[in-house]
Amino acid sequence: MTDSSNRPRASLWDTVKAVGWSFFGVRKNSAYQEDLRKLNPLHIIAVAFVAVVVFVVVLVLVVRHVVASAGA
Template sequence: MASLQSKRTEKRSFFATLAAVFWSFVGLRHLADYEKDATSFNPFYVIGAGVVGVGIFIAVLLVVVKLVVA
């Protein structure tokens, strides 16, 4: 039982959070991964990864628009 408690409270790194947010943007997340993520991610990391992901998404859109318009 103690090992289950330690696995639930184990926090994951920012890069693991960034990867999970990326796959969430794409829409390719497994239910088991989602359930594991819900208990192991630091909320501040999720917010930071979301902001980084949105920034990258906007930058890619701007580059595509500039290429199409040019």
């Protein structure tokens, strides 16, 4: 069992970048391995949840705008 206090910690921005790259499915293996060492899984889940909610809200707003402008 390893001591987690010696692990380097990632910033919130590092977590946001990792989640963003995962949305596109593009990531270098070396960067992925570094993320595994640094990122907290709970932070990844929280940021991913917020990102999905924002993505869905943006899609709904775009669809509503397109439908409203097509009916006018």
